[in-house]
Amino acid sequence: MKIRKLTTICLFALGTMALTTSCNDYLDTLPDDRAELNSVDKIKSVLTTGISNKLPNMLMYMSSDDVTDNGKAYDYIPAMQDMYLFKDVNTRGNDDPYLVWNGTYYSIGVANQALAALDKLGDNAETKPLRAEALLERAYGLFSLSNAFCMAYDATKADTYLGLPYPKVADEEVASRGSLKELYANIDADIEAALPLIDDGYLAVPKYHFNRKAAYAFAARFNLYYGNYDKAIKYATEAIGVNPTANLRQMDNYRLLAGLKDICNNYISSSEKANLMLQTAYSFMGRIQYYDRYSHSGKIATYETFWAVAPWVEGKNPNSNKTCLYEAKRLYGGAYNVNLPKMQELFEVTDKINQTGFPHIVNVAFSTDETLLVRAEAEILKKDYAAAVRDMNYWIGAHCAVSNKVFGGDGTAKRPTLTEQGIVDYMKQLTEAVVTPKTDRERSIKKVLHPQGFTVEAGKQTSFIQLLLHMRRIETWKTGLRFMDLKRYGIEYTHFCDGEDPIVFKAGDKRGALQLPEDVLKAGLEANPR
DSSP: OOTTOEEEOOOEEEOSSOEEEOOOEEESSOSGGGGSOOSHHHHHHHGGGSSOSOOSHHHHHHHSTTOEEOOTTSOOOHHHHHHHTTOOOOOOOTTSHHHHHHHHHHHHHHHHHHHHHHHHHOSSTTHHHHHHHHHHHHHHHHHHHHHHHSOOOOTTTTTTSBOOOOOOSTTOOOOOOOBHHHHHHHHHHHHHHHGGGOOGGGOSSGGGSOOHHHHHHHHHHHHHHHTOHHHHHHHHHHHHOSOOGGGSOOGGGGTTOOSHHHHHHHHTOTTOTTEEEEEEEEOSGGGGGGOOSEEOOHHHHHHTSTTSSOTTBSSSSOOTTSBOBGGGGSOEEETTEEEOOSSOOEEEEEETTTTEEEEEEEEEEEEHHHHHHHHHHHHHHTTOHHHHHHHHHHHHHHHBOSBGGGGTSOSOSBOOOOOHHHHHHHHHTSOOOOSSOSSGGGOOSOOOOOOSSSOOOTTHHHHHHHHHHHHHHHHTTTSSHHHHHHHHHTOOEEEEETTEEEEEEOTTOGGGSOOOOHHHHHTTOOOOOO
């Protein structure tokens, strides 16, 4: 496959009454007058398109255990059904493989064009930070695609798992996928080359670029997935500091906001200290809460996520009135579709008469809170339980009220202070979730783990990881990162299907590498095995 081509991106024009699609065109050079990248200012300008405006969030979210089938009586988008059923998605919506792939490789091509131009200008104080940004944009693009279209990294199998084409030179063809081992090595090389060159001084709006904190947060997450736990801890600390309390998302600030719009606007605000990098995208993700067939249902919210039995819930039964978790009190929707409004649609009207335009979202690509949990996970895997407890308590301090009295409750539910033994004792008394539950009571935050390429010891380490993954599930809800956690830890789960046999996702399931776009396969790139 010839990856040298840059594509102008087809966008769905979505409105209340109309749906139109532009045609696809292929270009050998960058569009508009920036094609001649012969100055620092022009390179700065072109790098604003070096981060893709297409995201794999919906692909990964619909493939995860955060979604269930509420039945044929409810509405859905056909692509959502294909994603949920692990079928090939051959439509061309903004969240579908075709445009996610093309949009991301377009941005990678932009980064490579910028790097080629920087080679001509030479290294100096102005060009070094631009090189860092271009390298990070290229690495992040490939990392994002790998999360959706590749297996989780397993050092024992990475040389046999398929990777992705990794173009490094502008206008140079890359005709094969290579291995996942090669892909991760290339991402690692780009990150390591970029980190020493970062300088935020030239960034006018830092949070929409790879600023220093975001770069180190990216490096931390990547190294966690890569199994380099010392680096994950080191880079997370570079991003958020030893004690990040002042820069965590203080959810008490969201408690009295007046509705979905205000909550979302605050969540994605560049003035929110917790937000390290924001990513705009053309996406339907902000609208899926209005389609009830495949959704985050009340039963999942009750028994597995926001209202589930956890250290911040009083008693042994899920109870939305006896919880200290702020997110549990900021939910909207009904029994078949529960929504935390962190990712609402921002609609761009292009035709006021016909009310057509483009659906946007702003994705929090990196945050202090998620990076904190990256560090905590790495600490657990290194058996530094004291550090992990410290970090998990930091997160709880920002996300849990002192007691449920803050929400008008009876005060019986109180913010927990975790201890090493307390985590072990708490998780021990929970029942492990059944992979294909026959009743809702067989659901739980406690999952059976089958780690892919690494080990987690029974007892203390497993208890810590189970609670940590539950925190991550809440923190990363709707971003798609839950799917990576499921793949990495081999957590088995079931997609129920109205009128059909359920689909069980197994540990090491090859469907964890979602299928590449049909056009890419027809062009000769190797398909993911099934």
